[in-house]
Each structure stands twice: as structure tokens, then as C-alpha cells.
Amino acid sequence: MVAEWATVRVKAPAKINLALQVLGVRPDGYHELRTVFQSIALADTLTFRAEPGPFRIACDDAACPTDATNLVWRAAARVWTAAGRRGAPRDVSVKIVKRIPVQAGLGGGSADGVAALRALAVLWRVNLTTRRVRRIAATLGADVPFFLDGGTAIGVGRGDVLMAQPDRPRASVVIVIPRFGVSTREAFGWWDEDASLATLPDQRDKPHRVDDRCGGVNDLEAPVAARHPAIARLVRALRRRGARQAAMSGSGSAVFGLFDRRTDADQVARRLAARGWRVLVTSTVNRSGYARLARPTCLRGPRDLPMKEGIV
Ligand code: C5P
Numbered sequence: 001m002v003a004e005w006a007t008v009r010v011k012a013p014a015k016i017n018l019a020l021q022v023l024g025v026r027p028d029g030y031h032e033l034r035t036v037f038q039s040i041a042l043a044d045t046l047t048f049r050a051e052p053g054p055f056r057i058a059c060d061d062a063a064c065p066t067d068a069t070n071l072v073w074r075a076a077a078r079v080w081t082a083a084g085r086r087g088a089p090r091d092v093s094v095k096i097v098k099r100i101p102v103q104a105g106l107g108g109g110s111a112d113g114v115a116a117l118r119a120l121a122v123l124w125r126v127n128l129t130t131r132r133v134r135r136i137a138a139t140l141g142a143d144v145p146f147f148l149d150g151g152t153a154i155g156v157g158r159g160d161v162l163m164a165q166p167d168r169p170r171a172s173v174v175i176v177i178p179r180f181g182v183s184t185r186e187a188f189g190w191w192d193e194d195a196s197l198a199t200l201p202d203q204r205d206k207p208h209r210v211d212d213r214c215g216g217v218n219d220l221e222a223p224v225a226a227r228h229p230a231i232a233r234l235v236r237a238l239r240r241r242g243a244r245q246a247a248m249s250g251s252g253s254a255v256f257g258l259f260d261r262r263t264d265a266d267q268v269a270r271r272l273a274a275r276g277w278r279v280l281v282t283s284t285v286n287r288s289g290y291a292r293l294a295r296p297t298c299l300r301g302p303r304d305l306p307m308k309e310g311i312v
Contacts, residue, residue, distance in 0.1 A: 074140055
């Protein structure tokens with residue numbers, strides 16, 4: 001059943017949030033969101049190799065967990081069960097080349113989780129229905145389902161109920177990565193604290209629509225910037241230097257600026273890097289571009305490896 005000598009490689013592209021409204025706290029403790037997700041070309045590369053032994057993950061970024069808390073591990077456990085196998089997953093080693101900074105609000109862990117679902121469905125020859133994959137993705141994390149299709153999508157509920165949006169013109173994206181990270185849980189906790197102190201307007205009065213009119217709004221930005229003032233300074237710096245939109249991504253700590261021209265993005269990135277900031281330049285990716293980027297490739301294995309099956 002397992003192609004024992006097979007190796008499957010897959011890219012896991014990141015996201016930014018073009019807008020993010022927090023509408024309130026739900027009975028399940030999560031926050032009700034209206035957000036606009038946008039895929040970007042910045043991606044991790046994951047290589048899954050079938051070889052005897054316990055399931056293991058290696059990563060070139062020490063900040064990335066390699067134990068069962070990694071979404072790759074949790075995704076593997078779900079595909080293993082779906083393949084009708086018992087116990088913990090085994091006989092696969094995973095190598096993650098991490099290019100998406102961790103705790104940055106760029107969805108790196110979630111993107112890797114979906115990459116694992118795709119790659120292991122191929123490696124273990126599991127034909128997962130789209131419905132089952134969606135169900136698994138939603139249990140892995142609130143923003144994980146977005147990474148099944150990528151592109152531009154509005155996310156409501158916990159961020160997991162998605163409405164695909166028409167492609168937008170490609171933009172160059174400058175991403176500044178502060179030296180501190182922010183955990184998603186922490187950022188929402190700060191939003192709770194500040195909302196209870198009534199230092200924020202009542203979020204529930206906000207319109208229940210997210211579209212171009214609220215582009216650039218991120219309701220998590222103020223509570224995070226209140227604890228990390230560098231965030232607000234970076235957003236201002238990107239706007240001053242010509243970004244047509246600048247904001248913190250998701251729960252931070254990364255801040256992005258959108259530029260129509262790559263040359264402008266490169267110039268702004270060089271200036272910020274010269275001042276000591278860690279900066280990346282990438283571009284937005286539409287839905288079809290995402291499908292091409294995120295498709296697994298089989299490096300070694302039997303010719304009949306069913307690349308068209310599963311969720312690829
Ligand atoms: O779903 P995920 O595990 O990625 O979420 C991490 C944490 O972020 C949750 O435990 C919760 O504290 C917070 N969160 C939230 N509301 C959301 C998404 C995440 O409160 N819509």
C-alpha cells in the first residue's frame with residue numbers, strides 16, 4: 001500500500017490578511033471574524049520520504065516545533081487513520097525547509113499542515129473526498145481550510161467558512177519581520193483585555209461585510225501594537241514610503257505593504273533592511289497560481305503513483 005521508496009515534495013505558500021475584523025467572542029471561546037485572506041508566493045518546502053522507522057520531522061528553523069504539536073504531525077495522524085491504519089503514523093520522515101517565519105501571522109504552520117495532507121494522501125495512496133479533507137482541515141486550525149484553495153477569499157466564522165473572491169491584480173508585497181513573534185492565542189487575549197477595558201469601540205456594531213471598503217483594517221493591530229509599538233511604526237513607515245496598503249498580517253508580528261511595482265517594493269525593502277529590519281519581498285498569488293504552486297511532485301517512486309488521486 002505504501003510506495004516504500006517514494007519521495008513526495010510539496011510547497012506550502014503563506015498568506016497575508018488584507019483585512020481582519022473581530023466582531024466578538026463566540027460561545028466556544030473563539031472570536032467571530034470577517035477577514036480577507038490573500039495567498040503570497042513566500043513558501044516553505046516539505047519533503048516526505050517513505051522510510052522505515054518512527055514518524056519524524058526535521059526543520060532548518062529552530063523556532064519550528066518538530067514534535068506532535070506541529071500541524072504536519074497532526075495532519076499525518078489524520079491521514080494515517082483515514083488510510084485505515086491503527087496507532088501512530090510511522091515510516092515517513094519529513095524535512096521542512098522553513099521560509100515562512102513562525103509566529104508572524106503568515107499562516108506558516110497551517111500551510112504546512114495542508115501540504116502534509118496533500119503529500120501523505122499521495123504517499124499513502126489514500127483517496128480522500130473533498131468533504132473529508134475539508135473536515136480534517138477545519139479540525140487542525142481556524143485558518144487551515146483557507147490553504148486548501150488559496151488565492152483571495154473572505155473568511156467568516158472562526159475564519160474557516162470561506163467565500164472565494166475574484167482574482168485581484170498581482171501586487172508586490174514587502175514583509176517586515178520583527179524579532180519578536182506573537183502567538184495567535186496571545187493576540188486574541190490582548191484584544192479581549194482591551195475590549196473589556198472599553199478602550200476599543202464596540203466591535204459588534206461593525207458592519208457584517210468585509211470587502212474592499214475596509215481594506216487595510218486589522219482589529220488585532222491596535223492591541224498587538226499597544227504591547228509592541230514597533231508594529232505601528234512599521235505600518236506608518238510602509239505607508240510613508242508609498243505602500244498603497246499596509247497593515248499587520250493576522251495576529252502578527254509580521255507587517256506587510258502592497259506595491260504595484262516590484263522595483264518600488266525592492267527599493268523600500270532595501271531601505272528598511274539598511275535600518276536593521278528583517279525584510280522579505282514576495283508577490284500575491286491568485287487561485288490558479290496557488291493550485292500550481294501547491295501541487296505535490298513525486299521525486300522517486302513507482303510510475304503508477306496516483307498523482308491525480310487524493311486531494312491534489
Ligand atoms: O484555530 P487555531 O488553533 O489556529 O487558533 C489558535 C488560537 O487563536 C485559539 O486557541 C484561540 O485562542 C485564538 N483564535 C480565536 N478566534 C479565532 C481564531 C483563533 O480566538 N477565530
